[in-house]
Amino acid sequence: MRIKSIATKQFLLYVGTLTVCLMIMGASLSVAYTRHYMNGVKDELIEQGRKISSAISKAYVTGEVGNLAYEMQVLEDYMGAGVLLMNDEGVIVLTSPGMDKTLLGQVLAYEELVEGVREGNIVSLQTGSSTVFGTPMMVVGYPISTGSLAGIFMCRSLPEIELSLHEMYRSGLVSLLLAFMVSILVSIVTSRRMTEPMMEMNKAAKVIAGGNFEQRVEIYSEDELGQLAESFNHMAESLQNTETTRRNFIANISHDLRSPLTSIQGFLTAMLDGTIPPERQEHYLQIVLEETQRLSRLAEGVVEMSRAQSAKIILEETDFDINELIRENSAILEPQMQEKNLSLQVSLAEKVSMVRADRDKISRVIRNLMGNAVKFSNADGVIEVETTLSGKNKILVSVQDHGAGISEEDQKYIFDRFYKADATRNQDKTGMGLGLSIVREFLQAHGETIAVKSKEGEGSKFVFSLRLADKK
Structure with a gap:
């Protein structure tokens, strides 16, 4: 069965990773702890061997050799370890009470132990199950040089050691299982917390796909998921704005189509039925x-905007004087400016400013911006056109009017397709809200930018950049 839930996949991934890690850690700790514990037992036996050696030496000096058997019994009861005493000839001469008495008078079968101790070395050995001791043993030999004695063998049962280890393993296993259960709970909580925002975004996406662009998701954190949620909300807001613009466009274009069509139909009908006399x-x-x-202009604007949005703008770049282009468009707009008694102030950075761009498209940019300035300027007002150098290879062109201005809210959408600010609708009867959008597309095709600075009641200033032509 194929798992589709991200939360389930995340949980299984956590559990699988955790299980493998705990198994590796448990095996590693088991080996390390066993080695450490066995070394600890061996060191403890060596230390007891040293103490017995010291006690034997003291007993021979004081003549209290008879107390050795008692001390060996106490040691055996305390440590759970048997003791064997070996003479110079390698023969066992004394055993603790718990050891096999048949070992007395015999030479140990482990030559490496016997020879190592007789040479003065501390040696150790783990015997197998079929041994002279009858059970697997850890044997530590400690050399002494007192009287006829040559060494002490400390013997501890391996099954007893392993029993102690098993008890510790059991405690460790319980601890690992508790840690595993806690980790499982943490994994469940973590998986849900990580996937809940995505599930919420999935539901919100379905709602938005159904046409409800007001849907938003809650931002829980500032990490990648929080950033994703923020981007999702930004996308939803953009879709909502686009939908609002589309609806406004349909309403506007319906009105703007109906008005001329009604006029055309009315006048033609009146002429056909004779209501309008021939002389009129x-x-x-x-x-x-x-x-x-x-x-026709409306249809052309829509088609041109469509081409611009599909990145089909073809540039024919040449070197030309931007100052001359400004003068040409000023002359074209002179009749409209005279109707409103507007004056034009032009400030140019240089006498000649050669730029590299598509002359026709930049001309349309300037004409559009200056045309808007004429539309929205008050009678007897002033329109200012200025060029300024920016850096080594840029020139800025600005067009400013002193009309009604644009609100801060409208400035966010002024370059969107079909957008017309409410304050401009009564002044712009023929426009469809495509001009500034086409201007931006033309400039973006050149790799340039355009910005607006405006304050209500004080007018607007549009500034765009162009690349200077290379000096020959």
């Missing part, structure tokens, strides 16, 4: 022509 028909035919031109 030329006047109304001129109005009909203007309305058809208005519809």
